[in-house]
Amino acid sequence: MPEKPLAVAMSGGVDSSVVAGMLQARGENVIGLTMQLWNQRRLPEIQSDKATGRCCSLDDVYDARAVAQILGIPYYVVNFERDFEDQVVKPFVDEYLAGRTPIPCTLCNNFIKFDRFLEMAAGVGADRIATGHYAQIRWNPDSGRWEMLRSVDRAKDQTYFLFGLKQDQLARSMFPLGAMEKSAVRELARELGIPTAAKPDSQEICFVPNGDYAAFIEAYFREQGIAPQEVAGELVTADGQVVGEHAGVHHFTVGQRRGLRVAAGEPLYVIATDPASRRVTVGRDRELLCDRAHASGVNWISIAAPSEPVRAEVKIRNKHAAAPAIILPTSDPDRVEIRFDEPQRAVTPGQAAVFYSDNLVLGGGWIE
């Protein structure tokens, strides 16, 4: 009998193709699986001509299948469209309508890639999976925990989206690219003869190919036959003065400057959105500054849930340079308070707060 199989999540992109190729070259018994998550022909009104930044297009499946054929590995497409819609798309829409700014990629990691996919892999006999994520996993025998570290290529690091992974999920997952630079990955793709070596990196949220979330939400509502809610409302300042009108809170995210259409002496930004009153509060840049936040749904990775305050660098959005802070446990074990050393700009409800100690990912939670 050959080595127990290992399932690689193949998207058709360079990264996961290289993972499949390098593991096979290492002698692993690799099975390629592509997750069909979203039918890109749905919502034709938001179709984009952009060839990149979409998942599950027929081209991507074609690419993944072609790579599997070149490598000579078994390959299958598994259909998780319904799970994806229930666990990722619907919460994404709900969050936006609730005035928060969600991260569907994290939900997808938590509920699809490291849940349904792991389950499917185990079902077909693969107890371990590998993905093309840029992050590192290592076992710490002293603490008895699986730790997560930022990727060597800091520009590609995806740990911000992986804070929800539990110990049993980490134990069965491999991120072989975490120790590599992206340029080396592309080089290896060429060496392995992978035809997608020059394919551009994906951008944007996969099911919103043109990046227009508001248009996606509106198109999704039309498709579902849900009557458009009355969403238009007023733009107000912090002291309640009405300065304009807007077409719906789902057009706005905290810190946004674009699309406000208000003439003011100095640039105005979204400070907060309130779906109940349909009011969007705008203000000056300095009004975005905030020195504390609460996070709930907290998951601890590299350390056990602390009972004492912990010092950490906290990232409040993917492109944020982690800011020094102190994390304070609350009476609710799933909830923490974050006190930043310096006030941070645009702490946005719905985004993740991920706690780092240098390269180590301590854990993270959802900003309230």
Next chain:
Amino acid sequence: MQRFYFDHNATTPVAPEVLEAMLPVMTEVYGNASSIHHFGQTARQRLDAARKLVAELLGAEPQEIVFTSGGTEADNLAIFGVVLGNARCGHVVTTTFEHPAVLASVAQMDHTLVPVDGRGMVDPDAIRGALRPETKVISVMHANNEVGTIQPIAEIARIAAEAGIPLHSDGVQAVGKIPISVADLGVALYALSGHKIGAPKGVGALYVRKGTSLKPMMYGGRHERERRAGTENVAGAVALGRAAEWIGDHGEAENRRQAALRDRLEQSILDRIPDTRVNGAGAPRVPNTTNIRFDGIDSDALLIALDLKGFAVSSGAACSSGAPEPSHVLLAIGLSRLEARSSIRFSLGRSNTIEQVDALVEALVDSVAHLRKLAPAYA
């Protein structure tokens, strides 16, 4: 790895005698069957001989056989051809568990989908109830592709005849598995596909009863009695003819053999794996098909696990990306989404042996036990 094929309702390998008959045609009988010279005449002779063989299999006259590119085209030609041939608009009655070749065709026009019962059977009275003055054609499959149930076509044909409406039957999954007589069935149109019966992909046929008004779908030369334009696929027709001939000579014995294997497979699964049941049990079925529900199992995972062990089975139709979707047939016979997604179709063919069936059962016992161990909901 040795691989065994249990998906003959999806497609079959080209049978050796079929290949032998068609290969020389491709190189030696290359004339255009419409040409006047010797080359054309030779091709015409082979085409006519093939047409006769297909007609004999169905109990039809040769001039009632239209060669097509396959089952899908035959179904399309039957439905569009009759509806367009009758009037500008028309209504079609069909059932909820037809092949997409029918469902997607009727979706282009006014239509009624008659539900089927929990055994996978159409109620002829329900067809009667769905008829309207403007109904132009009734389309009911002869045997279902996924559960294998055989529909009461003759009874439906009587209803159709009373109403003066032509009946089309998609016979793609029935031909070769049960004896066919278009006269006994009373159908006006009957579709079949080559690649389901040991001929290659790319050839099929539509039986069109004399006197049935049919407008072509494809326009061009005056081929196939002006019912299907396009230079005749002589090699394909010869292959289909040879496959039909083989069925006439050996079909009955082979179907008895496959029925015994199918029954052995089905009984072994029911005996050895708890919480399994046969979808479409209790209805008359074609001899090669069994569709079995494994409670608590994700059929996609089971299909992949079996494929990795060398056994090819099916879990429903694949979408364009190749990802399986829950079978509309199983949903139509009343299974829940979850039940449909825990069902597997096994369809046997000439290549299968008793040893293969027993090996498949062993693989199933192991894989189902493994999957159930992982399924927290299944206790």
